[in-house]
Amino acid sequence: MTPAGAWLCWASLLLLSRPSQSCPLGCDCFVHEVFCSDDKLAVIPPDIPPDTTDLVFVETAFTEVAPWAFGGSPNLTKLVFLNTQLRSFRPDAFVGLSQLRDLEVTGSTFNLSGNTFANLTSLGQLTLSFDKLYSLPKDLFLGLDTLESLQLQGNQLRTLPWGIFRSLRRLKSLNLGQNHLEWLPGGLLHPLSGLRFLRLSDNQLSQGLPRGIFATLRSLEELFLDSSALRELPPELFSGLFRLERLWLQHNAISHLPPTVFSDLGSLTSLSLQGNALRTLPADLFTHTPHLLSLSLSHNQLVTIAEGAFTNLSSLVSLTLSHNAIVQLPAGVFRDLQGLVKLYLGSNNLTALPPGLFHNLSSLELLNLSQNQLSTLPEGLFSTNHNLFNLALHGNPWQCDCHLAWLSSWLHVWSDPLLHINAYCAGPAYLRGQLMPSLKEEQLVCPASGHLGLDHRVVGGGWGSEAEDKAAWSRCTYSNAEGTVVLSCDEAQCRWLSVQLSPRQGEGFLDMRPNATQGWDLRSSCGSVRVTVSIEPLAAGP
Numbered sequence: 010m011t012p013a014g015a016w017l018c019w020a021s022l023l024l025l026s027r028p029s030q031s032c033p034l035g036c037d038c039f040v041h042e043v044f045c046s047d048d049k050l051a052v053i054p055p056d057i058p059p060d061t062t063d064l065v066f067v068e069t070a071f072t073e074v075a076p077w078a079f080g081g082s083p084n085l086t087k088l089v090f091l092n093t094q095l096r097s098f099r100p101d102a103f104v105g106l107s108q109l110r111d112l113e114v115t116g117s118t119f120n121l122s123g124n125t126f127a128n129l130t131s132l133g134q135l136t137l138s139f140d141k142l143y144s145l146p147k148d149l150f151l152g153l154d155t156l157e158s159l160q161l162q163g164n165q166l167r168t169l170p171w172g173i174f175r176s177l178r179r180l181k182s183l184n185l186g187q188n189h190l191e192w193l194p195g196g197l198l199h200p201l202s203g204l205r206f207l208r209l210s211d212n213q214l215s216q217g218l219p220r221g222i223f224a225t226l227r228s229l230e231e232l233f234l235d236s237s238a239l240r241e242l243p244p245e246l247f248s249g250l251f252r253l254e255r256l257w258l259q260h261n262a263i264s265h266l267p268p269t270v271f272s273d274l275g276s277l278t279s280l281s282l283q284g285n286a287l288r289t290l291p292a293d294l295f296t297h298t299p300h301l302l303s304l305s306l307s308h309n310q311l312v313t314i315a316e317g318a319f320t321n322l323s324s325l326v327s328l329t330l331s332h333n334a335i336v337q338l339p340a341g342v343f344r345d346l347q348g349l350v351k352l353y354l355g356s357n358n359l360t361a362l363p364p365g366l367f368h369n370l371s372s373l374e375l376l377n378l379s380q381n382q383l384s385t386l387p388e389g390l391f392s393t394n395h396n397l398f399n400l401a402l403h404g405n406p407w408q409c410d411c412h413l414a415w416l417s418s419w420l421h422v423w424s425d426p427l428l429h430i431n432a433y434c435a436g437p438a439y440l441r442g443q444l445m446p447s448l449k450e451e452q453l454v455c456p457a458s459g460h461l462g463l464d465h466r467v468v469g470g471g472w473g474s475e476a477e478d479k480a481a482w483s484r485c486t487y488s489n490a491e492g493t494v495v496l497s498c499d500e501a502q503c504r505w506l507s508v509q510l511s512p513r514q515g516e517g518f519l520d521m522r523p524n525a526t527q528g529w530d531l532r533s534s535c536g537s538v539r540v541t542v543s544i545e546p547l548a549a550g551p
């Protein structure tokens with residue numbers, strides 16, 4: 010809790026309870042609780058009520074804790090120093106506090122000597138955070154057999170002495186984050202066989218972690234190694250971590266992974282490798298982590314992913330591959346991901362997708378294809394994704410022609426209209442800049458390129474029923490050679506005419522002024538037609 014938060018909390022207690030007995034100057038006393046926040050408090054008050062269990066100092070002025078300072082409060086269970094001027098604990102400072110469970114010193118600048126905490130035989134939680142500690146004596150935690158939580162984050166530790174944790178067999182949580190750790194002795198963590206949470210985030214471990222440093226942590230459930238300048242991981246680094254569920258490796262400089270590095274992590278549910286320098290993934294990297302639910306590989310340099318990379322990840326719910334350099338994906342790469350709900354492929358270099366790429370993803374709800382180089386998508390790409398409703402398509406050079414007609418229909422039926430509003434057409438010329446989802450299916454045509462005489466009667470084609478075939482064959486799309494004038498007709502009538510006038514010079518657009526008339530011969534393989542357009546100003550009226 011922040012000092013301000015703590016103060017508010019205690020201030021609200023003030024309203025609930027009345028001071029019960031004499032209270033030291035500069036402090037507020039409640040039932041078993043004393044709160045001192047006077048910045049003129051130059052010594053620890055000798056008259057703290059003897060039945061006090063919780064004692065908190067905030068922004069006080071005293072600089073040391075004298076021997077036997079709390080000898081008169083044998084029932085203290087919680088002692089907190091927040092942002093005080095404390096600089097040292099004298100020997101025997103904590104003598105007599107055999108009931109103390111929780112000791113916190115946050116936001117001070119002080120040095121610690123060897124046996125400062127030796128008499129705290131019931132201590133369960135020790136917090137020494139943001140105290141500018143730059144080293145710790147080897148015997149500092151000796152005898153703290155009952156300690157379960159040790160929080161040392163936000164100091165200036167560069168390393169730790171071998172053996173410093175040798176008494177801490179009951180420790181469950183260790184936080185060494187936000188220090189300057191460069192190097193750790195190999196056996197440092199070996200005594201911590203009961204450890205469940207270990208945080209080493211925000212350090213400078215560019216020299217790497219010693220082989221086997223985590224080898225005995227058989228109970229570890231969560232390991233934070235993010236933002237620690239790691240360049241590589243020894244192949245056996247995570248060996249034996251059979252209970253590990255969450256592993257955070259984001260924001261390092263890891264450029265390759267040993268193929269078996271995760272192979273003991275059968276309990277892993279969450280893995281982040283975001284923001285590293287991976288170019289490839291070894292085959293079988295994830296075959297022994299079948300319980301993974303969330304995997305992030307975003308912000309790496311992956312160019313492609315091997316076909317078998319995600320086999321065995323049938324429980325995976327979220328897969329993030331965005332912000333890489335992926336150019337293409339093998340058709341079967343997502344084949345085993347039956348449980349996948351969210352798939353992020355945005356900000357890559359994808360130019361085309363195989364037609365069956367998402368076919369096994371029956372649980373897929375969100376698919377992000379934004380910021381790629383896709384100009385079209387194969388018809389039926391989402392035909393088995395019956396739960397897909399959130400599709401991000403913006404930032405691609407969509408070619409809005411007959412090949413995307415199916416997508417336009419699909420979007421109208423299935424997708425949330427608010428989510429793909431930025432999918433603009435890059436072509437053909439007469440639709441450039443239009444919102445693809447707002448186009449009607451009959452606008453998504455393949456203009457005849459006249460001189461080539463291509464069969465462009467593909468609108469509505471490809472579904473095979475006789476009636477549909479007939480409808481398709483009875484529709485004709487005529488266009489000029491530049492594709493700037495397009496007319497779409499069926500047997501009964503012409504339904505749609507597009508004339509693209511010149512927004513820019515020199516791109517083959519037409520230039521028409523008021524009072525002008527212009528005609529074009531349009532061709533299709535059904536034949537040719539002539540279209541004439543005139544522009545006449547009308548008399549100004551009411």
Ligand SMILES: *[C@@H]1O[C@H](CO)[C@@H](O)[C@H](O)[C@H]1NC(C)=O
Pocket residue numbers: 059060061083084
């Ligand atoms: C400390 O707690 C014990 C047990 O609750 C109680 O009997 C004793 O009176 C307390 N001591 C003081 C000084 O209040």
Ligand SMILES: *[C@@H]1O[C@H](CO)[C@@H](O)[C@H](O)[C@H]1NC(C)=O
Pocket residue numbers: 096118119120
């Ligand atoms: C802690 O010890 C170092 C080196 O002995 C010294 O430079 C520093 O001033 C000390 N800090 C305090 C708060 O006593």
Ligand SMILES: *[C@@H]1O[C@H](CO)[C@@H](O)[C@H](O)[C@H]1NC(C)=O
Pocket residue numbers: 104105124127128
């Ligand atoms: C406090 O701890 C020190 C070092 O372990 C020990 O010598 C001393 O006897 C203890 N004092 C009390 C009162 O428990």
Ligand SMILES: *[C@@H]1O[C@H](CO)[C@@H](O)[C@H](O)[C@H]1NC(C)=O
Pocket residue numbers: 296297299321
């Ligand atoms: C896939 O996971 C299962 C356990 O769920 C395991 O038995 C099997 O060996 C794994 N497959 C491969 C190819 O490793």
Ligand SMILES: *[C@@H]1O[C@H](CO)[C@@H](O)[C@H](O)[C@H]1NC(C)=O
Pocket residue numbers: 333334335356357358
């Ligand atoms: C995408 O490919 C182009 C051309 O190969 C290349 O210039 C560009 O850097 C690539 N972009 C990414 C994000 O890899």
Ligand SMILES: *[C@@H]1O[C@H](CO)[C@@H](O)[C@H](O)[C@H]1NC(C)=O
Pocket residue numbers: 331332354355356377378379380401
């Ligand atoms: C989709 O990906 C793009 C680019 O990677 C990102 O900017 C956008 O926020 C993502 N949208 C969703 C809904 O995740």
Ligand SMILES: *[C@@H]1O[C@H](CO)[C@@H](O)[C@H](O)[C@H]1NC(C)=O
Pocket residue numbers: 341344345347369
């Ligand atoms: C996934 O796809 C393969 C072929 O690509 C198929 O054999 C398999 O049955 C599919 N699995 C599921 C669960 O749909």
Ligand SMILES: *[C@@H]1O[C@H](CO)[C@@H](O)[C@H](O)[C@H]1NC(C)=O
Pocket residue numbers: 523524
């Ligand atoms: C357009 O044509 C009308 C009638 O033919 C004529 O009255 C008008 O002056 C013309 N306007 C321009 C700008 O040429």
